[in-house]
Amino acid sequence: DVFILDCGLKLYQWNGRSANKYEKFKGLEMVTKINDDERGHKAEIIILEDGKDDEDELFWKTLGGRGKILTAEEAGDDAEVKAPEKKLFKISDASGKMEITEVGSGKLKRDMLDADDCFILDTGAQVFIWVGKGATKAERKEAMTYGTKYLEQQGRPDWTPLTRIPGGGETPVFKGCFQMWDPPRTISFGTEAKKEKEDVPVDIAALHKKAKAEEEKMVDNGSGKIDIWRIEDFKKAEWPKHLYGQFYAGDSFIVLYTYEKAGKPAWIIYFWQGRDSSQDEKGASALLAKELDDELGGDPVQVRVVQNKEPNHFLALFKGKMVIHEGGKASAFKNKNDEDSFDTDGISLFHVKGTTANNTRAVQVAEEASSLNSGDCFVLLTPETMYVWEGQGANDEEKTTAKAIAETLKFKRSLETVAEGSEPDAFWEALGGKGEYAHTKDLGIFDKEPRLFQGTTSKKGHFTVEEIFDFTQDDLIQDDVMILDAYSEVFVWVGHGANKEEKDKAFQTALDYVKQ
Template sequence: GGAKPKDVAAEALFKVCKEAEEKMIDTSGKVTQWRVEDLKRVEVPAGMKGQFFDGDSYVILYSYTRRNRPEYIIYYWQGSKSSIDEKAASALLTRDLDDAYKGKPVQVRVTMGHEPKHFMAIFGGKMVIRNGGHASAFKNRNDQDKYDTDGTEMYHVKSQGASYTRTIQCEEKASALNSGDCFVLLTPKQMYIWQGAGANDEERKSAADVADTLRGSRSITVIKEGDESEDFWSAIGGKGEYAKSKFLSEDVREPRLFHLSTNTGGLTAQEVFNFTQEDLINDDVMMLDLYSEVYVWCGSDAQSDEKDSALKLALDYAKNNPDGRKECPVFKLEAGFEPPSFTAHFIAWDEEVADKWVKGDAKGSDMKKTTGKAVSSSDVGFLDPATNKFSLKELQVKGKQPDRVNPAKKELYLEDKVFKEIFGVTMAEFAAWKLWKQQAAKKKHSLF
């Protein structure tokens, strides 16, 4: 019974939480966190508050006072690897809790990686998302024996402005690092805090808090980017390339991701807020705007005309944006071949997920993860038939003609000599023919 659940999908969170954020600049309310265990709510011990395992689902009650009245928000957080039963239970348990409070609380569903700002803020910058679940979760953090067998773990600390910081476990390798953030590396005997040259104070403070929470009996070493020891590199499989440059430029703005699609006929662009790697859809085209450069990410299943319209849009967007940017290059990327300068903007990027995007011939290819291909206006629209020639055979393949060939004018992409052999006239003479006659001749040679 009770009031109808006020369930809010992740997309609508911005509206709900904007109001909450404005009213709750004070985050000194009380946080109670439960984990879903055997489909019941089990409160997590104080030392584990703010820690979330991606194999579990949780219910969090935030109680605060406004105008001398108690107010409540119930968040239910669902890990990406949590079972369907647990996710469903988190929603039901939230509803029960809501009933217990006579339907007063606001209910908010939180999907892992899309945490709203206020949710991050109530944990005071100490929110950590870890791999694993249930069984592995309750190792007491001071119980070294059990902990030491865990080997090496690395965590990515990223802030989105004051006290909106979260930390997510990432791959333990050099390419996961980037100069804009902090990372916490936990080895069996030692804890390292790696501070990127462009990391802000919030990130440095959160990294110190997270290290303190997870350290057990390990000692902590703070490393500034560039001062890494041999031990640090060997713990993550050796020194390697990672994204550096752009975080150190003077004008750093928050990156923005847009989903570009042509479902409605024309091209539409929709901004994706609080984006993660899961937002990259393999049959569409996405645009990542980093202010100093723009990336057009092409899913393997995206249509070629869709890629073309997207590149046109991106070039126009980069050139005519009223936000004061100077020369802003546009790069085209194929899904699965993302360079560090792109992946660094996605918290805890997963290479295995990216590898699954690659289709067909590209699979075994060693296309390097370079910065992508810089594009200019000559790279969009149909190729100019005067300067781009193809063989008759290439042009005859139905629906598979070479990329960016104008399907209505395939014959113009033939060499003059071949054209004359096939049609018995020059291109200029052919152009003077009546349309029906042109079409009949093209059909005969499978060029229509």
């Protein structure tokens, strides 16, 4: 057999002398995935071959010393080890209340999934939450919570991967859990003329009409009580009140919001997960949110919040003073040799962007001139001076928020507002020198938000295009094509799993979109 020993920044793969090449390959695949997903490519991968070059002191010391190694005959045949049976559960509120029902086990078929509901797929090694495109808002919101509860009820380890899969964005691993995800193509050898597939053109005029995302109904204006914890060593660590509103992309946080509803206390538990937060921290945030829910009698509403996808009510809690820093606290899970990652050189650049006082936020970006753009405001923190850089196309809300955030972060530094084009030499020196950045003669372009469209082939073979709102890079679907309208330019992004028709149709649609 093949074994993997995780020693933090050293990952060992021990290959038994009778292990076959498939086991060795799978082991290497897994140890590489751990290094990529949980160690930021920092770990050293060490391959040990049984009886040849496996005299590694740390390896055997971690295992409590070298002992007797079972032979292949003593360990038993691989055929005797049965893979766990896959199970599929449906999460639906069609009956008027949220219910979970098992819909299949063992050999699963694609048609067991219903686009109007959410599903839990348990493969034994990991659990997927599949969210259908037509699922209700309540089903979408509760799906991850039910996934967490399922892991707890099944007595699964805290580190069991729990992955959310959007309908239409299925990964190869997810598809592989179903028999014939894509049905085989049938080839006719008869002489009957091939029936032409009806071509349904994309309504370009409809794409140009600015649609609106479903308006979020906020429970209040965010003026209630807030408590925040950061996830550290699988526990809730109280976050200092003077840092409320400041988050780290490498961490996960729990935000408890208390307000009054019909004269009684009510709660919302947000668990915010930074884009660079490790899988174990994200999992711990969900489990600890569930524990907090239980402590409050099961009455709170739980909401999972992903960085850059914050709902309006969450943003409203911080009154335009939300800041996302790079770095974060080191993970505790199998990673004790990793180090905390924070920006400590005394220079930081924050991009301030938004359309209203409540939804404007600041996100740390690379400290270089190319990060700037004329349509927004930026806050540049140096050891002695805090600069508020105002692009010529920035709106009033962004300018106001930039100054408020600068006040929050400046400490003892002096504060200086800089209009685009009048930057002092010290400003450019802090960014490594003056350089090119995004700007345009037509500043009116910055009053328009970019738009993202997803192109995909329907079950009937028709190419359809839908707009994605509040998008981030994570919304790019590898099996589809995407069209990004940046107003000055239109981009076509092709996922590696897109078929030929989608590629051809996407370019033609983009050309028609530009012409109209």
